Amino acid sequence: MDRAPEWRTTEWFNTPSPLSLADLRGKIVMLTAFQMLCPGCVAEGLPQAQRVAATFKSSDVAVIGLHSVFEHHDAMGPAALRAFLHEYKIRFPVGVDAPDGPGLPHTMRDYGFQGTPTTLLFDREGQLRRHVFGHIADLQLGAELMALICEQPVAPAGISAETSGVCTIDGCR
């Protein structure tokens, strides 16, 4: 499987420097694409992302927001987004999906998002393993994240993977 395309962003919040998929290699990545004026994102998608960030260890799962604005562009610029993140107490890193004029932003188009919210799960290798438009239940999402956490990292030559094998939400050994 080929690695997933890099996301394309113009600005970041809640992180000292921009984040790329490559930077996060070694961790599971959950990316929540949203729009600040999308009711389903505000009521469901973003609170779920906050719960994931609060439940999993940041060394296992990186939660990333992506502001993929495809409508009402003038209402959802960076200043508005900054205020929104503050008011909704969203603390995980959020990137702004690179606009392409009045059309779909670049990452949205590259990945073929059907709308917002969209949830992407990437494995430790940076491969896209799950793409969900709309709602995914917490129970299912928790299970899918742990399934990715449990996967054996590719062992460097000469190191046996056999010592791995027992994973809990507190880590694998």
Add this chain to the structure above:
Amino acid sequence: MDRAPEWRTTEWFNTPSPLSLADLRGKIVMLTAFQMLCPGCVAEGLPQAQRVAATFKSSDVAVIGLHSVFEHHDAMGPAALRAFLHEYKIRFPVGVDAPDGPGLPHTMRDYGFQGTPTTLLFDREGQLRRHVFGHIADLQLGAELMALICEQPVAPAGISAETSGVCTIDGCR
């Protein structure tokens, strides 16, 4: 780690024959101990158990209810439980924790339940791995169940465990 004690029951619903922990060896077991007149069980614990039964494959996770009556014994006998299970559309197997007169029923006492609802998670070997009194969030529970699913079964001698390693909610390979 020693295997967990067998539960002690006097009657079963939603199953053609009684179930023991030993019978379920090889599967993850989630046991939800409840009382039919316990508001937290009715509002939270039992609906969560129904969601687990609907989300995970029955070949991976066995969901078991245990009716551990420690108060209002005359109101929660088997006939009442049967009506309750029918009205609340509970379809997974439910055992009646063996009463010990007016006191705590046997399994409740053996395991030291603090009350109801109580959730127990057993691994494929029948070892108790988690004991929760009260609420556990769906996201956490989904992750914990998958962590147990992902654990390597004990490999028979001569068979390498290396072919395992990739698990999803649809199974491990």
Add this chain to the structure above:
Amino acid sequence: MDRAPEWRTTEWFNTPSPLSLADLRGKIVMLTAFQMLCPGCVAEGLPQAQRVAATFKSSDVAVIGLHSVFEHHDAMGPAALRAFLHEYKIRFPVGVDAPDGPGLPHTMRDYGFQGTPTTLLFDREGQLRRHVFGHIADLQLGAELMALICEQPVAPAGISAETSGVCTIDGCR
């Protein structure tokens, strides 16, 4: 309009003596008919009745529960109901609708309840003004109760009703 038929009961809880519609004349009466093993009653109807009891003054609105058992009779006898009321912290008076063998209890049949929960609203004169099977939204119910509170009591001869006219949730003057 004729006065509504008296309800027929065999036992009462949460009241020192049985209550009749006639006893409550002068107050608005909200009667919630339920079964203790009816999921919609437990999740919606009874909590709403508790909110009404907590919101309106008891001198304006009398909240009455009626246990109208029409199925699973052996699971919902008086001892079971007593335990249920205790566990669910239901403090308003609850009468047991008089059984008629294995069929519909008397009040249920007299009033033509379609099932449970059923909500009846009676005015100060004891006339039935509203009969709802299933759910009624809090906003609507609050308005309907206040509409009944606001109605002018029948003024005794020689007393002008003109002094009435301003009602709030704290009373009318």
Add this chain to the structure above:
Amino acid sequence: MDRAPEWRTTEWFNTPSPLSLADLRGKIVMLTAFQMLCPGCVAEGLPQAQRVAATFKSSDVAVIGLHSVFEHHDAMGPAALRAFLHEYKIRFPVGVDAPDGPGLPHTMRDYGFQGTPTTLLFDREGQLRRHVFGHIADLQLGAELMALICEQPVAPAGISAETSGVCTIDGCR
């Protein structure tokens, strides 16, 4: 009691022409002051206002939104508000509280709002009868609105008020 001060607005949505309190005389007015980036307004205050608009007859109760921006002014301008109202399907008239530079907008200051959401209830005469900051339960709000609906309008000289007296949610007669 003096009539309440007129609200001061600079722009309106969902109405062909600006609305004043004076225009609405004869109706009960429920004004919900909000900010589009206020989580409590989005989750509670505005949905409640939508329920009121759907439950009461528009000839009895006029539901009005007031966008009282006191923070993040650059994120909540009229273009952003227009997009917000569209996405959240808010159909009742919404006025923009007249800004006063970076400070509190005029109506907010005139009425002494403590924050958003704030709910004001005005009677048919345009007098302010209720001022709530934060949450008010639907049951209570429904009752308070009906109490105001039930109040006798001031009868013109020579017309008896005695024909009034029976109100329901479908009107008074």
